[in-house]
Amino acid sequence: MVKLRVKAFLEGLCQRMAADHPCDGEAAADPGTLGLPAGPADDSTHGLAPHALVVSHGAYMRLAVRYLVEDLKCIVPRGMKASHIFSACPNTGICRFVLTVHHTDAARLPPVAIHCVFINRKDHLKSLKEQP
Numbered sequence: 001m002v003k004l005r006v007k008a009f010l011e012g013l014c015q016r017m018a019a020d021h022p023c024d025g026e027a028a029a030d031p032g033t034l035g036l037p038a039g040p041a042d043d044s045t046h047g048l049a050p051h052a053l054v055v056s057h058g059a060y061m062r063l064a065v066r067y068l069v070e071d072l073k074c075i076v077p078r079g080m081k082a083s084h085i086f087s088a089c090p091n092t093g094i095c096r097f098v099l100t101v102h103h104t105d106a107a108r109l110p111p112v113a114i115h116c117v118f119i120n121r122k123d124h125l126k127s128l129k130e131q132p
Contacts, residue, residue, distance in 0.1 A: 003071075006064045013052060014101050058089035065095060065119060074114040085119055094121045 068074040096117040
C-alpha cells in the first residue's frame with residue numbers, strides 16, 4: 001500500500017512540476033556530468049531547475065528509496081552498500097535524487113533517468129554538536 005502511495009506521489013509531483021515549469025527550450029543537465037560526488041548537501045544541483053523539497057518520515061523515505069532503486073532502477077553512487085541504501089533514514093536525514101523527465105512524459109513514471117546523489121546524509125548536524 002505504501003509503495004502505491006509513493007508511486008502516486010511521484011507521478012503527481014512530476015505532473016505538477018511540468019505544469020508549473022513549462023519547457024522553454026532550456027537544455028536539461030546531462031546526467032553523465034552529475035558525477036555523484038560526496039561533498040556538500042547541494043551536490044549536483046547547480047544549474048538544475050526546477051527543484052522540489054519533499055519532507056517525510058524516515059520509514060516512508062526508506063520505502064520511497066527502495067521504490068526508486070529497485071523498481072525505477074535509480075543509479076546510485078559507486079561503492080554505496082545496500083545496507084546503507086535501504087537503512088532507515090536518521091532524524092533530519094537528507095536524501096537527494098535527480099529525476100530527468102521529458103516535459104511531454106511528465107505524467108508517466110519511470111522518468112528518463114533517476115540518479116541518487118546521496119542517501120541518509122546527516123553531516124549537516126555536525127556543527128550542532130560542536131557548539132558549546
